Amino acid sequence: xxxxxxxxxSRGFWEHEPSLSLGCKRLRPLAPNLQPSSPDSVSSLDLKxxxxxxxxxxxxxxxxxxxxxxxxxxxxxxxxxxIGILEMLYRGGMRTPNAQQIEQIAAQxxxxxxxxxxxxxxxxxxxxxxxxxxxxxxxxxxxHCATARNSAPISTTTTTTITxxxxxxxxxxxxxxxxxxxxxxxxxxxxxxxxxRSPCKEEENITLELFPLHPEGR
Amino acid sequence: xxxxxxxxxSRGFWEHEPSLSLGCKRLRPLAPNLQPSSPDSVSSLDLKxxxxxxxxxxxxxxxxxxxxxxxxxxxxxxxxxxIGILEMLYRGGMRTPNAQQIEQIAAQxxxxxxxxxxxxxxxxxxxxxxxxxxxxxxxxxxxHCATARNSAPISTTTTTTITxxxxxxxxxxxxxxxxxxxxxxxxxxxxxxxxxRSPCKEEENITLELFPLHPEGR
DNA sequence: GCAAATTAATGATTTATTCAAG
DNA sequence: CTTGAATAAATCATTAATTTGC
Numbered sequence: 001x002x003x004x005x006x007x008x009x010s011r012g013f014w015e016h017e018p019s020l021s022l023g024c025k026r027l028r029p030l031a032p033n034l035q036p037s038s039p040d041s042v043s044s045l046d047l048k049x050x051x052x053x054x055x056x057x058x059x060x061x062x063x064x065x066x067x068x069x070x071x072x073x074x075x076x077x078x079x080x081x082x083i084g085i086l087e088m089l090y091r092g093g094m095r096t097p098n099a100q101q102i103e104q105i106a107a108q109x110x111x112x113x114x115x116x117x118x119x120x121x122x123x124x125x126x127x128x129x130x131x132x133x134x135x136x137x138x139x140x141x142x143x144h145c146a147t148a149r150n151s152a153p154i155s156t157t158t159t160t161t162i163t164x165x166x167x168x169x170x171x172x173x174x175x176x177x178x179x180x181x182x183x184x185x186x187x188x189x190x191x192x193x194x195x196x197r198s199p200c201k202e203e204e205n206i207t208l209e210l211f212p213l214h215p216e217g218r
Numbered sequence: 219x220x221x222x223x224x225x226x227x228s229r230g231f232w233e234h235e236p237s238l239s240l241g242c243k244r245l246r247p248l249a250p251n252l253q254p255s256s257p258d259s260v261s262s263l264d265l266k267x268x269x270x271x272x273x274x275x276x277x278x279x280x281x282x283x284x285x286x287x288x289x290x291x292x293x294x295x296x297x298x299x300x301i302g303i304l305e306m307l308y309r310g311g312m313r314t315p316n317a318q319q320i321e322q323i324a325a326q327x328x329x330x331x332x333x334x335x336x337x338x339x340x341x342x343x344x345x346x347x348x349x350x351x352x353x354x355x356x357x358x359x360x361x362h363c364a365t366a367r368n369s370a371p372i373s374t375t376t377t378t379t380i381t382x383x384x385x386x387x388x389x390x391x392x393x394x395x396x397x398x399x400x401x402x403x404x405x406x407x408x409x410x411x412x413x414x415r416s417p418c419k420e421e422e423n424i425t426l427e428l429f430p431l432h433p434e435g436r
Numbered sequence: 437g438c439a440a441a442t443t444a445a446t447g448a449t450t451t452a453t454t455c456a457a458g
Numbered sequence: 459c460t461t462g463a464a465t466a467a468a469t470c471a472t473t474a475a476t477t478t479g480c
Contacts, residue, residue, distance in 0.1 A: 074457080074458090075456090075457060075458085075461090075462050075463065076462065076463090077458080077462090078461095078462090096449090096450080118463085119462075119463090122461095122462060122463060122464085123461095123462080125450090125451085125463095126461070126462065126463085127461095128450095128451085129451070129452070129453090130461080132451090132452095133452090292472085292473090293446090293447050293448065293471085293472065293473075294447065294448090295447085295473070295474085296446095296447090314464095314465080336448085337447080337448090340446095340447060340448060340449095341446095341447080343448095343465090343466085344446065344447065344448085345446095346466090347466070347467070347468095348445090348446080350466090350467095351467090
């Protein structure tokens with residue numbers, strides 16, 4: 001009951017503390033240490049090298065000297081085909097593709113132009129958010145969906161088939177904007193680690209067939 | 219503290235339920251759903267079988283070991299050592315490690331327990347955010363209690379050395395909470411994609427040596 | 437003393453906001 | 459202005475710590 005929320009942070013400022021007293025465990029909660037054979041070593045930190053090894057005695061605050069100007073530093077510039085496919089997927093109900101889906105979508109879209117997985121990820125994030133705020137805004141001003149940028153139709157009559165290999169359930173097209181709806185685990189990070197996760201899970205194939213889709217404007 | 223957090227409603231604003239009333243989000247597969255297979259419809263989403271292998275009771279039948287369920291189901295439970303190192307890094311100024319840093323931190327922390335890169339990423343995100351809100355909250359008439367956090371005696375003489383291999387400029391301890399300060403490209407996705415990231419950039423080594431902090435003089 | 441219920445903490449996701457490139 | 463990219467905020471979800479009842 002009488003739980004005082006004792007903040008033990010003392011997060012002052014990291015002026016160089018002579019002895020970085022570690023061992024600051026979170027006082028309140030858990031500290032069970034279930035790990036077998038825990039060597040139990042926490043130690044002081046010598047961050048001598050955390051300063052930039054630049055000999056120059058200054059950290060320039062040169063405006064955006066940080067930006068990557070070297071090749072590949074430009075941002076993704078989607079082609080019409082890519083946008084079209086992405087919008088189809090979006091309209092098809094895809095809201096937050098998981099890692100594998102992202103990978104394969106990107107692989108497909110790479111046929112039409114340079115693209116990476118993160119572009120796909122961001123596109124869905126942004127598109128979802130901006131569709132929502134458009135809707136919200138238009139509901140206020142009652143301007144209606146006059147600002148509907150017609151999605152440029154795919155200029156070919158190719159039937160694109162994206163086969164998504166997934167092991168989570170697909171979320172039915174729940175809605176375009178479902179504020180907070182825990183769905184399923186999906187996080188691009190899973191690429192990052194080894195793929196040797198989830199040992200036994202039969203993989204399902206989701207095949208999204210994308211037909212040219214006459215421009216109906218949206 | 220009868221502070222309950224049960225109100226999670228109030229999200230029924232957008233009731234735009236389209237015609238397709240497949241309200242079920244995560245339900246079981248509704249039987250072998252036979253798709254209408256209308257070839258001339260717009261993007262047909264053919265999810266042939268989304269049956270998740272949930273049919274059989276997987277884990278309640280564990281013969282013995284209740285500990286350590288297999289990866290994929292449980293969330294990361296950091297050990298003291300991991301927390302300690304992470305806090306050291308945080309206090310050392312690390313705020314948003316980039317992909318390579320995350321990878322190597324995770325590799326180091328993996329010595330003390332199971333961990334993935336995303337755990338590191340999330341930890342920094344959460345820690346930063348929660349430090350900030352604690353600070354903000356504690357600024358409200360809070361007697362900054364000097365809670366003498368006595369450093370728990372650590373009993374080991376291991377010297378942990380984390381060598382971070384980075385090729386972006388290290389951000390020197392700029393600030394704890396710098397709201398929106400575009401710093402550098404850092405996003406875990408970079409693992410994910412090709413390894414063809416920035417080929418020409420001299421690599422810096424950041425070495426974090428973690429000394430064991432002997433409790434009693436030695 | 438142990439185990440179920442309660443509670444606090446925090447890991448993991450999603451959404452909102454902001455910055456900057458074109 | 460549009461929109462990709464990135465971060466911060468909100469919050470869901472799970473776990474461990476604490477309380478409570480036996």
